Amino acid sequence: MDKTINITLKVWRQAGPKAKGHFETYKLNNISTDSSFLEMLDVLNEQLISEKKEPVVFDHDCREGICGMCSLYINGHPHGPDSAVTTCQLHMRRFHDGETITVEPWRSNAFPVIKDLMVDRRAYDKIIQAGGFVSVNTGGVPDANAIPIPKKNADEAMDNASCIGCGACAAACKNGSAMLFVAAKVSQLALLPQGRVEAANRVKAMLGKMDELGFGNCTNTGACAAECPKSVPLSAIARLNREFICAKFKD
């Protein structure tokens, strides 16, 4: 038999973007400590449905930490109290019997609540659309080794490419800044020769979009990197600053 725990959940319920939200308290018994946080919420929703109540809305998709859909601010941390994991990878063994767990949506001006725990994160998509890509002329597949790339750069580009666009960085930031996300997306391309070609325009376009969407000014508090489920490092922001300042001085 698995070990099981009984918990109390305080969940943010909000009927729609304009509706006034409130916390609702639910008791859940016999939750397996081997279940993930989202499986626990599934159990809650089964229970609510059987009671003919409205289930809690929350975002999720892959449930293996790669898609960036899951969110949730759990007990004061985006993606919960564990470090370097997404909510879908968080296990109930991290909580103890009788614990009260508070679950809130991301709260930042650029991420308005759609319903309950689901927020609108399209702002991040708009930033990507502004320049988070490499333009290529389609044609024959180029030889993979035609452009040599130092291992160090390849590794660092990969570390930045691990960003899943979940929004935890802006959700954690006291300034509502999206800098870590933008820094990761700018860095992953700026570090590679294929991305260098458009680097200056990219950084100006993406940062401009970020500012236009009303995200805040980074003051290097570092909550983003501490809470990022993919451990994107704070130094990425320094690279973003460097790329942007150099691009502006060249203009």
Added chain:
Amino acid sequence: MWLINSSVGRKFVMSITGACLVLFLLFHGTMNLVAIISEDGYNMICEFLGANWYALVGTAGLAFLACLHILYALILNVQNYRARGTARYAVSDRSNGVEWSSMNMLVLGFIILAGIVLHLCNFWAKMQLVEIMGEEPASGVELIKYTFSQWYYALLYIVWLFSLWFHLTHGVWSSMQTLGWSNNIWLPRIKCISNIVATLVVLMFAAVVVYFFIAGNCCGAAACAA
């Protein structure tokens, strides 16, 4: 103008003005130390940096930088407050590795500002200002002795320096990070540099306050008793 319209541009101004203020403090602090070593030497510096054109240009430039720093601090904070939105988390827990000072830069800044006002009244108004008005300035060393022999001034200055220390432990490395002078290897290093610079600046100023407080009280009392 990117220095106004873009977030990184605004941070760029913040960091350049902040870094210049730090450089000024290092200069000012070194000058103050002379007062401990040689009183005559200090008075000579005071004379040299009186109401000459270069001292005046320096002062005006400094005032401009300080105003810009404060103005941008206010703008950034208002914008960030808006970006954060009105809905706040019911439960929030400090994340690992987030410095206390980084969350309280504005509050620390206001304490520093109050200290600057006090300092300008205490010293600048009696030294450079009167000289600009064409009168004889007060003697630098005498003014230091007089001010810091009073315990409440000494205490206020120490509180001020404390806030400055917190402001700079975050500020110095933050300004380097803002300028892009950081990477995975250098981030811990610039944080260390930041602590060293902050401590150095604050110790230089605190030394003068403490030295003249002790000189003005303990030695004075001993002299009376004798």
